[in-house]
Amino acid sequence: MTKRLAILLLALVPGLALAAGGAPLLESGASIGNPASLQRGAAMFMSYCSGCHSLGYQRLSRAAADLGIPEDVAMDKLNFTGAKFGDHIKASMRPADGEKWFGKAPPDLSLIARSKPGGPDWLYTFLKSFYADESRPSGWNNTVLPGASMPHVLWELQGIQRPVYAAGHEGHIERLELATPGKLSPQEYDAAIRDLVNFLTYVGEPAAMQRTSLGVWVILYLAAFTFLAWLLKKEYWRDVH
Numbered sequence: 318m319t320k321r322l323a324i325l326l327l328a329l330v331p332g333l334a335l336a337a338g339g340a341p342l343l344e345s346g347a348s349i350g351n352p353a354s355l356q357r358g359a360a361m362f363m364s365y366c367s368g369c370h371s372l373g374y375q376r377l378s379r380a381a382a383d384l385g386i387p388e389d390v391a392m393d394k395l396n397f398t399g400a401k402f403g404d405h406i407k408a409s410m411r412p413a414d415g416e417k418w419f420g421k422a423p424p425d426l427s428l429i430a431r432s433k434p435g436g437p438d439w440l441y442t443f444l445k446s447f448y449a450d451e452s453r454p455s456g457w458n459n460t461v462l463p464g465a466s467m468p469h470v471l472w473e474l475q476g477i478q479r480p481v482y483a484a485g486h487e488g489h490i491e492r493l494e495l496a497t498p499g500k501l502s503p504q505e506y507d508a509a510i511r512d513l514v515n516f517l518t519y520v521g522e523p524a525a526m527q528r529t530s531l532g533v534w535v536i537l538y539l540a541a542f543t544f545l546a547w548l549l550k551k552e553y554w555r556d557v558h
């Protein structure tokens with residue numbers, strides 16, 4: 318029992334996950350339990366990401382229903398492509414153009430919060446790890462995805478980071494330093510991308526939302542059943558004593 322508990326605890330310890338490049342991942346604190354955060358994250362995705370990235374498995378209508386956004390608000394604030402309410406969320410840009418412009422078509426992000434080692438933490442760290450790099454065609458690079466062709470689309474919010482190199486280790490980036498502040502403070506930027514990561518975590522498994530609310534009922538049922546079993550046991554043993 319204690320061994321099983323130890324394994325469970327180990328599985329729950331975050332921060333053990335490492336990015337593919339070996340850079341430690343930051344803890345995203347991602348959770349799908351906060352509807353206001355999910356709504357803000359959806360708005361951020363639509364404003365800053367859906368120009369290039371699709372969510373091919375996600376219908377706007379389903380997201381709106383799950384996140385408690387009325388249809389007219391969703392169509393007004395979250396739909397920039399003239400898509401129908403029931404359509405899947407498509408990128409405004411055609412994939413072929415993406416390939417032409419960035420050398421690589423921006424991938425669909427439906428499963429991005431699940432497909433990387435570290436999951437939401439990977440995504441969170443990625444969105445914090447862009448830095449100015451004049452040697453790249455886009456002018457940006459990323460320590461979590463070195464050589465990424467995605468530009469830092471949130472730079473106005475975060476500001477511009479520059480690399481600080483480790484002394485004596487040519488070309489090894491020790492950390493990133495905020496050289497030019499953005500519109501948001503570092504804490505506000507972290508909160509904003511946490512909203513975005515929460516939303517993409519929801520998109521990665523929309524059914525988890527129902528499972529979470531179902532879980533409460535399962536626990537209540539088990540508790541009630543345990544109580545009944547205890548009453549029954551008392552009843553059976555009354556005559557024995």
Ligand code: HEC
Pocket residue numbers: 362365366367368369370415419421422423424426429440443462464465466467468470471513
């Ligand atoms: C201007 C177009 C553009 C916008 C806007 C954009 N991206 Fe990207 N994104 C790309 C391209 C191009 C790639 C492919 C980069 C590569 O692999 O080199 C990419 C890759 C990614 C990846 C890595 C995917 C993988 O499988 O490795 C993630 C995660 C990502 N984008 C998230 C976002 C998020 C979140 C937003 C909104 C804040 C966003 N992107 C906005 C162009 C864009």
